[in-house]
Amino acid sequence: MRFIPVYIIFTPIITGMLVYVINKRWFNYSVFLSQIVITVLSFRYYEYYNGLIDRQILVLGGWDKVISISLRNDQLSISFIFVTIFIWWMVLIYSWEKRESNFKFLFFLLFIQGTFLGVIQTNDIFNMFVFIEITTIISTILIIYKKDGYSVKAGLYYLLFNTVGMIFYLLGLIFIYVVTGSLNMDIISEKINYMGENNVVVLSFIFIVAAIGVKSAFFPVYNWLPKAHGAAPASISALLSGLLVKSGIYAFIRFNQVYKIDMLDDLFFIIGFITAISGVIFSLSQKDIKQILAFSTISQIGIILMGLSSTSGSAYIGCVMHIFNHAVFKSLLFMGAGYIINVYGTRRVTEIRGVFKNMPLVSCLMIIGMVSITGAPLFNGFVSKTVIKYGFEGNTIKTVMLYIINVGTGTLFIKMSQIFFGKFKIKKVRSYNNKLAMFILSIVCIILGNFYIPLTKGFFGVDISFVKAYSFLNWLNYIVSLGIGYLIYKWFIEKDYNIIKKIRHFHISFYNTNIMLVTFVFIMIIWSYLH
């Protein structure tokens, strides 16, 4: 029972290796067995501690706590584990028909699941480095899986930029090791508390945040994301956008808990806002359906960062909820987009027409995803966005900023919803497992949007009954924001002015991105110097 965290990490990795070695079609069904095993184990683990998991530390190898590797679980990480396993179920179901006999794909898919679960549970900062690097390498291989020129280009960009970012993590790790003499997060946290303000500690925090910022696509360093998420196969895009981006966000939460440095919080709020607004602007200018969704992921990351910048209070809880909600509806949207691209043979949002007439069920599921992400009451996006908004209460500027981003998201999905109208003849494609995965995800969207009060009470011990889905004001708010979005779309976006074309063709090359990264580090250093 104590070693369940280890089993959860290694069951998928070992199953993946066996699938690769044995290389028989009937054996590939063992991936579902591995999924069932880790699902059952994680529920058993949650039950064993009566749902009151608080800093459950497992020291490995029988060494002293100071030098050994340890795993830690708390409320946050156990909920991340549940979401991870759930999204992997969906991706496996979605891609099963196509990849059933593809043992290489299954090997990488399961291996990356193990390493991602490692990132979530580790309590050792060097271990986290190793897990994040393995995740980067394997996601590169999954991004280039189609092996065409575009995806190889995106894959190389992704690999090099993320690893250059992780160099800064290594630098931060060196500084913190020199100052505290340990790599264990708990011991580092205690020693930092004991030492008080220290320039080296602040510098190491800045370096680590720079690396994590690359991983989770903060403002100046996000341009790997749309390339990589646009180029990958549909199921992998769903995985990358839904969960793997969150590995950076999760590390950000963890390191905020360790360092407890609050002098940069205002800067993070500003960065979050710029990330969100630039994600919306770039997304509105795109014509490729997957690029639109990828840039929308950036804007959602910005919203999450805006809330995380206040590490206590309801904005923080709202953000953690938004991470999970975003994982659900963004996976749903990417899967739907992949299905539509597969049927129509094109990715341009202006050429795809008449989806509703040809594929009513898929369209309904996509619409559920869209209303969730724009924050309609009774769907899950509404809950987390409202909690974030309550966290900003009393601060008019922050509330207005959030509203602007909401209107932008509304506009963007009005633009995308144009694919449902019109007429277009296609040949029918039958695929039940794709629809099944999307159906389950949309049901989860509705469940999370309706039964949020008992769920949050059970998991986080927080009462959010102030979120009222049936209130008239919330409905009015939603409809007005969609109305403004529609007007912006009709008067500005649809006309396709020159400036929109310019934004669409705006690309940043690899070496300029590195300048952005160094600038990002220097902005944080200057900000911390001024405070």
Place this chain on the structure above:
Amino acid sequence: MKISFILAFILLCISIYGISVSKNIIKSIMLYNIIQSSVIIIFLNFGSIGASDIPIISELSENTANMVDPLPQALMITAIVIGAAITALGLMLSIKIFHYYGTLNWKDLIEREG
């Protein structure tokens, strides 16, 4: 402060400058390696401040106070292995890119769609 520490720091600055201006993919990968090496040298130097002996207890050296810290060395071996994997994958991808586009220049690659 040792001279090797200062040299490693200078190397880090030069290679970060290099990766921000170099337009060739192969050069970018090489510069990534140089950055990583300089970071490794910095860490190893921090581990051996005020110490000179190898961290192995034997008849010749029983005085543990004079030993270097073995943990940075163990960590950096892992980092080197990761770096090797990334270099191999990156070079493989750059070969593929050269097959598809006929160029290894970041600037040319942006202009070529598809």
